Amino acid sequence: MSIRATARIHAVRTEGGATALPVLESAGPLALRRTRASGAGAKVTVVGAMSAPLGGDRLAIEAEVGAGARLAVDSAAATIALPGRDGERAHYDVRLTVGDDSELRWLPEQLISAYGSDLRMRTRIDLAPTARLVYREEQILGRYGEMPGTLSTRLTVHRDGRPLLDQELGYGPGAPGGWDGGAVLGGHRAVGQLLIVDPAFEEKEPEVRILSGTAVLTPLAGPAVLVTALAPDALLLRRLLDAVLRDEAG
Template identity: 45%
Template sequence: MTEASARLATELAGPGPGGPRTRISVLRSGWPLMLRTTAPLAATPVTAWVRRTAAPARVHLAAGAAGPLGGDRLRLDVRVGPGSALVLGEIAPTLLLPGTYGGRSRLDVRIHVGAGAALAWLPELVIAARGCRHTTDTRVVLEPGARLVLREEVLFGRHGEPCGGYRQRVRVETGHGPLYDQELAAGPAASGWDGAAVTAGCPAAGTLLVVDPGPAAGDGVPGAFRDPGTALMELGGGGRLLSVLAPDTAALRRRLDGAAARLLTCAQEPAALRPAGV
């Protein structure tokens, strides 16, 4: 059994050649949670959206060992300082594995996004292997004017095997109270689900949560995400949630990336400049 924690914090560093810059004020890894600064990312709708706030810091989380394994207790704390911006990703997918003694593994993610700050949290795919028992609990607090992009992807078991016991909860709060609180339970009956009613038999599922309280956030929402297994929900406070079920992980990522391109472009363009139908 492993118990470990990692911490990351950013702050506004002042003006730079292209505008305000972000610097990393805390970067503390705890094996197997290894935080690493990374080179500038290619231009994407997500990076363009984040740069509206400031030139972002870029950090990726790398696993220093296999797992999490049953019994592991891991925690990641992230604080995005007021007016700063952060793109936080992962190096590779996470494979959840059973432990020797059948214990439950757990990852707690605690995120605080300061006033006027922006965070894109883009973890890689989570694979719930046969026999795992795992809980991921993500809590996000958004201060006034804070913006958020949060992507989640899960594959219910490796090829040809049943899903392990997997629970995922994501809760986002603002100064006005809870904005979003959702829990997904999949796997054996002991985890609360043992059939196709939750995922319609699809082996992969994901969500894209966008919170952008700016003046353009309520305009130009795409009128149709009509792909099978795809649903778009309006939330309060400039929030939108896209949920996707897919036959494989490649299709899942394509749909989430396509949705990000449309939703984030709508969030940052004046309505008069958006393409017809968007």
């Protein structure tokens, strides 16, 4: 039996300058737990309460960060896309809204596309003009020694109502031909992106940089940079992205 569930987070700034969580609503396999944060911000960890997403599931998580609030979201473990009994596609939607002078650090663990699975993941982010964002996504194509399932992802970001980034990727059976070729993944099985949006970049725009043989930092048409990286495994991918995170976002 497939699952339909939407988890919700709402962070607001209190009169004392701290961040409160008036809404922390778990749903289905998405269990939300407030965990220890540094400073005046709040931190939420997503804990998988059951195996998901399975074929046919429709899961979503929504987070809204009010003006002046600070929120960090991570996860306790990787998310594994698994096949269902009837071969249906699973859907996982992420919707993030970040208000003026607020900050969201969205740093979950990897998404693993297991053999036989079919997952369509969509992320929509809406940013106020003075919002700050650190957003990481990592996809691991297959568990150890196996081919990946079918994975389709789309990341859409708007800032002040205007498009900042709209990117769609596809891997595995059914994806456009050549996804595993030398012009795309070149045989790598770990792929990730790190998006940093900061109004401070308007004063000093970062330059294009080749970070390694398989990673590049690219300024966007706005106060933002996008890092795209490939690696043979999840550990090396994380090391690449963490190095940039330390340098560019503190």
